[in-house]
Amino acid sequence: MKGSIGFRxxxxxxxxxxxxxxxxxxxxxxxxxxxxxxxRSMAERLLSxxxxxxxxGVFRIEKYLFxxxxxxxxxxxxxxKEKHLSPATLKDYQNSIKNHLKPWFQTHHVMLHEIxxxxxxxxxxxxxxxxxxxxxxxxxxxxxxKSAARSGKILKVPxxxxxxxxxxxxxxIKAISEARQIAVIQAIPIQHQPIFWWLxxxxxxxxxxxxLHKEDYDxxxxxxxxxxxxxxxxxxxxxxxxxxxxxxxxxDFKQWMNKxxxxxxxxxxxxxxxxxxxxxYQHDFLVDxxxxxxxxxxxxxxxxxxxxxxxxxxxxxxHGGSVDELQMLxxxxxxxxxxxxTDIKLEAKxxxxxxxxxxxxxxxxxxxxxxx
Numbered sequence: 001m002k003g004s005i006g007f008r009x010x011x012x013x014x015x016x017x018x019x020x021x022x023x024x025x026x027x028x029x030x031x032x033x034x035x036x037x038x039x040r041s042m043a044e045r046l047l048s049x050x051x052x053x054x055x056x057g058v059f060r061i062e063k064y065l066f067x068x069x070x071x072x073x074x075x076x077x078x079x080x081k082e083k084h085l086s087p088a089t090l091k092d093y094q095n096s097i098k099n100h101l102k103p104w105f106q107t108h109h110v111m112l113h114e115i116x117x118x119x120x121x122x123x124x125x126x127x128x129x130x131x132x133x134x135x136x137x138x139x140x141x142x143x144x145x146k147s148a149a150r151s152g153k154i155l156k157v158p159x160x161x162x163x164x165x166x167x168x169x170x171x172x173i174k175a176i177s178e179a180r181q182i183a184v185i186q187a188i189p190i191q192h193q194p195i196f197w198w199l200x201x202x203x204x205x206x207x208x209x210x211x212l213h214k215e216d217y218d219x220x221x222x223x224x225x226x227x228x229x230x231x232x233x234x235x236x237x238x239x240x241x242x243x244x245x246x247x248x249x250x251x252d253f254k255q256w257m258n259k260x261x262x263x264x265x266x267x268x269x270x271x272x273x274x275x276x277x278x279x280x281y282q283h284d285f286l287v288d289x290x291x292x293x294x295x296x297x298x299x300x301x302x303x304x305x306x307x308x309x310x311x312x313x314x315x316x317x318x319h320g321g322s323v324d325e326l327q328m329l330x331x332x333x334x335x336x337x338x339x340x341x342t343d344i345k346l347e348a349k350x351x352x353x354x355x356x357x358x359x360x361x362x363x364x365x366x367x368x369x370x371x372x
Contacts, residue, residue, distance in 0.1 A: 001051060002020070002021075002051060002054060003018055003019065003020050003047050003050055003051060004018070004019045004047075005017070005018060005019070005040065005043045005044065005047060006018075006019050006028070007040075008030075013038075015030050015036050015037055015038055016030070016037040016038070016039065016040050016042065016043035017029055017030035017037065017043065018030075018043055018046050018047045018050060018064075020050060020061070020064075022061060027061060027064075027065065029046060029050075029064045029065070030043075031046075031064075032045060032046040034067070046064075050064065060113075060114065060116070061155065062113035062114065062154060062155050063113065063114070065113075065155060066112075066113045066153060066154060066155070068111045068112075068113070069111060069112040069113065069153060070111065070112070071101075071105045071110060071111065071112050071115070072101075072102050072105050072106065074112050074144070074148065074153070075097050075101060075102070075144055076097075078144045078147055078148070079093060079094070079097060079144075082147075086231040086232075086236055087231040087232035087233075087234040087236065088231040088232040089231075090232075091232050092136060092140070093140045093143075096136060096137040096140040096141075097140065100127055100129070100137045101123075101137065101140070101141060104123055104126060104127075108122070108123075112148060112153060112154060113153070113154045113155070115145065115154075115158055116158045117158055117159045117160075117161070119158075120138065120141075120158065120160055120161055121161050121165070123138070123141075124138060124161050124165060124166070130168075130169070131166045131167045131168030131169060132166075132168055132169075134166050135166050135168060138160060138161070138166075142157065142160060145157045145158065173305065173309050173313075174301055174302075174305045174309065175301075175305060175306075175309045175310040175312075175313040175314075176299060176301055176306060176310050177310075177314065177318070178310070178311075178314040178318055180297070180299060180310075181200065181306060181307070181310045181311070181314070182200075183297050184290070184293050184294050184297050184299055184306060185197060185200060185293070187293035187294075187296045187297055188289050188290070188292075188293045189289070190259075191261065191271065191272075192271060192289055193256070193259075194256040194257075194259055194260050194269060195209050195210075195269040195281060195286070196286075196289075196290070196307065197252075197253055197256050198253055198256070198269070199307045199308065199311075200307055200311050201250035201252055201253045201311070202224065202247050202250060202253070203308055203311050203312060203315075203326075203329055203330045204226065204247070204308070205229070205240070205304075205308065206283060206286055206303065206304065206307070207229045207230040207231070207283070208226050208228075208229050208239065209269060209281075210230050210267075210269065210280060210281045210282070210283065210286075211228040211229050211230050211235055211236075211267075212224065212226075212228075212267065212268040212269060213228070213266045213267060213268055214266060214267070214268050215266070216268060217249070217268065221246075222248065222249050223246050223247055223248050223249055224246075224247045224249060225244060225245070225246055225247075226239055226244065226245040226246075226247060227239065227244045227245075230283065233282070233283070241331070243331070245331045261279075263278070263279050265277070265278030265279055265280070266278055267279070267280040267281075269281055286303060287302075287303050290302075290303035290306065290307075291303070294306065312326055312330065312338070315329070323335065323338055323339060326338050
């Protein structure tokens with residue numbers, strides 16, 4: 001039968017333990033109901049329970065290795081210690097724990113070390129959110145379990161449900177042509193246009209433009225340094241990727257640099273009616289400006305899609321830029337992140353197709369010349 005009893009001598013005393021192998025890995029379990037096995041009978045009772053679990057198909061080594069920790073208590077303690085999270089991520093985690101994870105674990109009595117693949121599949125099916133929302137909740141739990149594994153509270157992070165189980169609807173990125181984009185920006189009051197032209201020409205996020213400081217423009221190198229951002233309306237001194245990005249100043253933006261509102265504050269983009277510190281812009285204010293101008297132009301596209309998405313698609317579709325060049329300009333770590341923009345993949349394939357047709361035509365002409 002599986003398992004055996006051993007004794008470790010320490011000075012004049014010692015303790016008994018159950019030796020248990022899983023594959024080639026040996027585990028030595030020396031506690032029964034949280035108490036060290038000082039006599040052999042305790043170790044025998046422990047071994048009997050372990051063999052019973054094995055025979056009934058419910059054996060999990062975590063049950064005997066770790067102290068039973070309540071999931072809800074652990075989630076609260078874990079989130080309290082996560083000081084490095086951005087305000088936006090913290091808010092999302094708080095929502096996931098309060099509205100989804102806590103209610104579920106209150107009705108499903110599972111200890112931290114007992115969370116397994118089947119537990120997670122059941123949780124996934126019960127979350128009342130769309131596919132992306134379910135993914136966010138499970139991502140929060142994954143981060144918590146990863147921390148638990150690192151601190152020795154569980155053996156390892158259990159396998160999570162496959163991506164197809166989340167039933168995430170593909171996101172269709174919307175964009176408008178450059179001409180329509182320019183028309184919307186021109187419909188914005190001229191004193192507020194500089195920040196929108198900057199966003200158009202430099203393919204950045206509004207949160208990065210709002211956080212830009214005067215010191216972030218390097219006159220000698222003629223570039224902007226992206227090193228801070230806004231998250232959940234709070235300034236954070238890092239970007240979304242925690243990397244510093246150097247962005248060459250676009251030549252067409254030069255004309256707007258002398259039209260910037262002059263202020264004594266540290267922010268690069270400011271406006272006189274702002275009540276915020278440094279007279280900086282606020283995201284909601286930018287959205288209102290964009291929506292009002294878009295309405296005048298008969299457009300319904302939102303600000304993010306109308307600026308970053310539209311600039312990215314125009315770079316490839318209208319100006320002949322490559323996907324690799326766009327990835328370099330936008331500082332996306334993964335190529336897939338660039339391919340998501342509307343029709344970029346299609347346009348790239350169309351250009352390749354054009355090259356193939358051109359090469360085929362040249363080859364046919366050469367063959368025809370040989371036969372003359």
